[in-house]
Amino acid sequence: MLELHLKKPRELELRESGGQPFIKDDEVKIKSIYGGICGSDLSVFKGKLNHATYPVRPGHELLGTIIEKGEDVTYDIGTRVVIAPNTFCGECEYCLQGKLNICLNKQSIGINADGGFAEEFVISSKYILQVPDTVTDKKAILIEPLSVIVHALKKAQLNRTSSVAIMGCGTEGMLAAALANHLGANVTVTDINPLKLDLVRKLGDIKALRPEEISGETFDVVIEAAGVKETFEQGVQLIKPGGAMILIGMAREANFPVSHVVRSEVTIYGSIIYNFPFDFSESLEYLSNSEFYIDPIVSKIVPLADYQQAYEMALSGNYGKVVLDFKEGNRT
Ligand SMILES: [Zn+2]
Ligand SMILES: [Zn+2]
DSSP states (O other), rough: EEEEEEEEEEEEEEEOOOOOOOOTTEEEEEEEEEEEHHHHHHHHHHTTOTTSSSSSSOOOOEEEEEEEOTTOSOOOOOEEEOOOOOOOOOOOOHHHHTTTTGTTTOOTTTTBOOOOOOOOOEEEEGGEEEEOTTSHHHHHHHHHHHHHHHHHTSSSSTTTTTTEEEEEEEEHHHHHHHHHTTTOOOEEEESOOOOHHHHHHHSSSSSSEEEGOSSSOEEEEEESSSHHHHHHHHHHHEEEEEEEEOOOOSSOOOOOHHHHHHHTTOEEEEEOOTTTTTTHHHHHHHHHOOOSSGGGGGEEEGGGGOOOOOOOOHHHOOOEEEEEESSTOOOO
């Protein structure tokens, strides 16, 4: 079987591998369908993620079919599943409080443990979730990034009277825009790339602006999804008094206007990944709903053999989600 192998930053190759010869009682072997390339995959590729380890098999946004299973696994062979790519120990202080997303012993596959950009991979059945037939492959591949948004938006109760600004139109920003719009909020997004703004406009009645075009307006909820110092600093000024900001981007640092935050009594939340399976199950409900429109977000599906082109497209920042296609018949 073929797998991607990142020897060290920027040294990515497609190689033949024997795969994992046997699986443990709780594990499944998955035959890959799609793999989404994420911003963090690009950071690992570039050597810019501190907790990444090398060599590593990249990939954590994964959809596939069970082809083998250990004795303790209750799923059937042939079940289509998505993967929760962050492990949790179930025993630390935070796991015991149900906050699996901040587990002290968390590992992230594709970053500091081998991921799933391979024709086949093995994983504990603890980290898989069945995808119902109502959700297409192209939608299902967005479940992991969507779960990040489902988790983040729980910090704020969005409704038809809410105004929301989303800073940054990567996949997370676009999914946040789509979900906030679906929930009835009045949505404005910003990005410096006009191609991204055009893409977001396809998602519905969403105002898409360059950052400097927002002036004089304030919002009940501001979501920072660009991970840039400047967007945090601009965003914090855009929160209505009594409103909230949710940070999902990870700028290393930024200036924090303490007196403004205090005087306006705004709340600033950090939000990291999701709780599995709850946030994933909720994402599946949205993805099953034909009125939740996200089709333009997956903008390229590329055969595994053309992985270099796929990474280049993702690195260009000009596309929505770029997805690797692992299905047979795509070898060139
Ligand atoms: Zn991701
Ligand atoms: Zn834990």
